[in-house]
Amino acid sequence: MPLVKPQLLPRTRMKTVLTTLAMGGIGLGVITVMRRSYSQAASGTPPAVFAGGPAFVSLPLESSEVVSHDTKRLRFIFPQNDAVSGLSLTSAVLTMSWPKGKWLPVARPYTPISGTDDTGFLDLLVKQYPNGKQSTHLHSLQPGQTLLFAAAIKRYQWQPNSFPQVTLIAGGAGITPVCQLARGILRNPQDKTAINLIFGVNSDEDLLLKEEFDGYEREFPGRFKATYVVSHPKKASPFRKGYITEELLRGLAPRPANGNTKVFVCGPPAMETSLVGKRGKTGALERLGYYRSQIQVF
Numbered sequence: 010m011p012l013v014k015p016q017l018l019p020r021t022r023m024k025t026v027l028t029t030l031a032m033g034g035i036g037l038g039v040i041t042v043m044r045r046s047y048s049q050a051a052s053g054t055p056p057a058v059f060a061g062g063p064a065f066v067s068l069p070l071e072s073s074e075v076v077s078h079d080t081k082r083l084r085f086i087f088p089q090n091d092a093v094s095g096l097s098l099t100s101a102v103l104t105m106s107w108p109k110g111k112w113l114p115v116a117r118p119y120t121p122i123s124g125t126d127d128t129g130f131l132d133l134l135v136k137q138y139p140n141g142k143q144s145t146h147l148h149s150l151q152p153g154q155t156l157l158f159a160a161a162i163k164r165y166q167w168q169p170n171s172f173p174q175v176t177l178i179a180g181g182a183g184i185t186p187v188c189q190l191a192r193g194i195l196r197n198p199q200d201k202t203a204i205n206l207i208f209g210v211n212s213d214e215d216l217l218l219k220e221e222f223d224g225y226e227r228e229f230p231g232r233f234k235a236t237y238v239v240s241h242p243k244k245a246s247p248f249r250k251g252y253i254t255e256e257l258l259r260g261l262a263p264r265p266a267n268g269n270t271k272v273f274v275c276g277p278p279a280m281e282t283s284l285v286g287k288r289g290k291t292g293a294l295e296r297l298g299y300y301r302s303q304i305q306v307f
């Protein structure tokens with residue numbers, strides 16, 4: 010993989026970015042971070058692109074692969090080919106772009122699907138929404154063009170062996186943090202957590218990353234189990250038809266008698282609301298006996 014030189018931002022864009030971050034209350038420390046963005050880490054450890062918090066790295070796109078009718082896998086390359094992302098499990102990155110004629114940038118988070126120990130690149134899996142500002146921009150990117158990564162966003166901090174078993178529920182593009190967590194648990198030889206994955210999508214073609222999950226089922230029998238639920242399956246589809254409902258979860262994710270578990274949920278707003286509840290209304294998971302503290306939305 011070639012060594013890639015860091016891209017400097019045009020002065021006008023930099024001014025806009027700094028203004029935006031200051032407005033968002035995260036401007037402090039940006040200059041310091043920019044100075045050390047590409048610095049080598051302590052000897053013996055690979056350099057990390059994201060040190061946590063503001064990052065301000067502009068990374069070139071290496072490739073863009075169509076993985077379904079509305080989703081692309083985008084690979085960005087790091088300035089050094091031995092660099093790692095430096096992100097913790099389930100972290101997201103805040104990306105920014107400038108729509109033509111607009112003063113303020115569009116900022117949206119994405120959860121990388123490349124591993125925390127992968128060197129030289131960062132992969133995003135991006136679903137395009139109709140008229141979606143950032144997803145459409147990302148889908149339009151051509152190899153060689155760059156994207157600004159403004160910050161790393163820490164999400165749930167997983168501790169190995171916190172529970173004997175966890176349930177991961179994902180809908181559509183919500184599979185990205187779920188995939189990160191599953192891979193992080195299974196690739197850590199010290200972590201013995203069993204995983205029950207429930208992945209709901211619209212069509213068979215939307216079952217992104219299924220090959221990876223198939224591999225885990227073969228490699229970790231009895232420890233990793235995936236169930237796929239398709240709302241509009243094709244004829245003779247091997248998958249369950251329907252949505253991730255209370256009834257379905259009663260059979261697939263019963264709360265263990267000792268209660269020692271956690272459920273992670275990531276999906277479209279309607280799915281999250283029906284499972285987790287909203288504004289005092291309980292969701293399906295609480296009705297199934299899970300305490301609110303046992304439910305984590307990514």
Ligand SMILES: Cc1cc2nc3c(=O)[nH]c(=O)nc-3n(C[C@H](O)[C@H](O)[C@H](O)COP(=O)(O)OP(=O)(O)OC[C@H]3O[C@@H](n4cnc5c(N)ncnc54)[C@H](O)[C@@H]3O)c2cc1C
Pocket residue numbers: 101115117118119120121134135136137138139140141142143144145182185186276277278307
């Ligand atoms: C922590 C975090 C991590 C994320 N990781 C990923 C990821 O790895 N991959 C990925 O593809 N997305 C991910 N997202 C969603 C992403 O940040 C954007 O919200 C999404 O790409 C839409 O942005 P947009 O600018 O294209 O759409 P917008 O211009 O904001 O919206 C355009 C239209 O799309 C609809 N829309 C937008 N978002 C959704 C949604 N989530 N579900 C249903 N309809 C929607 C809106 O109703 C609106 O009408 C993540 C979100 C969060 C909070």
